[in-house]
Amino acid sequence: MIRPSPIDWSTWSAPVHATLMFVVREGRILLIEKKRGLGAGKINGPGGKIDPGETPRECAMRETEEELLIRVKDPVKLGELHFAMSDVPDILCHVYRAGDFDGVPTETDEAVPLWFATADIPYHRMWSDDRYWLPVMLEGRTFLGRFAFTGDDVSWNQLVTDVEWPEGE
Numbered sequence: 001m002i003r004p005s006p007i008d009w010s011t012w013s014a015p016v017h018a019t020l021m022f023v024v025r026e027g028r029i030l031l032i033e034k035k036r037g038l039g040a041g042k043i044n045g046p047g048g049k050i051d052p053g054e055t056p057r058e059c060a061m062r063e064t065e066e067e068l069l070i071r072v073k074d075p076v077k078l079g080e081l082h083f084a085m086s087d088v089p090d091i092l093c094h095v096y097r098a099g100d101f102d103g104v105p106t107e108t109d110e111a112v113p114l115w116f117a118t119a120d121i122p123y124h125r126m127w128s129d130d131r132y133w134l135p136v137m138l139e140g141r142t143f144l145g146r147f148a149f150t151g152d153d154v155s156w157n158q159l160v161t162d163v164e165w166p167e168g169e
């Protein structure tokens with residue numbers, strides 16, 4: 001049975017806009033253990049909130065540089081995640097993927113860099129929505145994920161794949 005959505009997504013909008021960046025190279029993915037902010041202690045991609053006047057792509061690159069001291073090359077937007085939260089403000093998150101970077105991933109005040117084989121992603125230490133869309137991201141396909149959370153748990157989800165994002169987004 002398909003459960004009805006607790007959210008009217010046709011009118012949904014988020015007060016927080018954020019980004020995630022995933023570097024995937026030679027069968028490995030570069031993740032972080034996040035040291036502070038929302039999701040501290042969890043494993044995720046680098047990323048954070050979009051600053052005023054900044055594009056999502058600029059934000060994803062800036063946050064990756066701030067958190068890991070690397071400069072990613074030619075990031076491509078693959079996904080959008082719409083998070084209806086129960087205990088913090090809702091979030092719209094743009095997801096980017098890159099295949100290369102300049103610099104050496106380095107621990108900062110915000111993050112510890114961690115490489116994983118793409119066959120060995122530590123979902124049990126990540127946000128509970130990641131297992132739904134990250135495999136699609138790893139395939140290099142585009143997606144739109146909608147998730148309603150109750151606390152830390154996904155209470156409703158929908159994933160649409162092969163979405164066409166506007167050129168250059």
Ligand SMILES: Nc1[nH]c(=O)nc2c1ncn2[C@H]1C[C@H](O)[C@@H](COP(=O)(O)OP(=O)(O)OP(=O)(O)O)O1
Binds near residue numbers: 018037038048091127
């Ligand atoms: N359900 C979820 N699944 C996921 O994979 N990432 C999520 C998520 N909910 C939030 N995030 C990520 C997206 C974004 O990178 C980050 C937003 O968290 P914050 O608002 O705490 O931002 P940060 O503190 O990292 O950044 P700044 O405040 O901008 O420095 O958390």
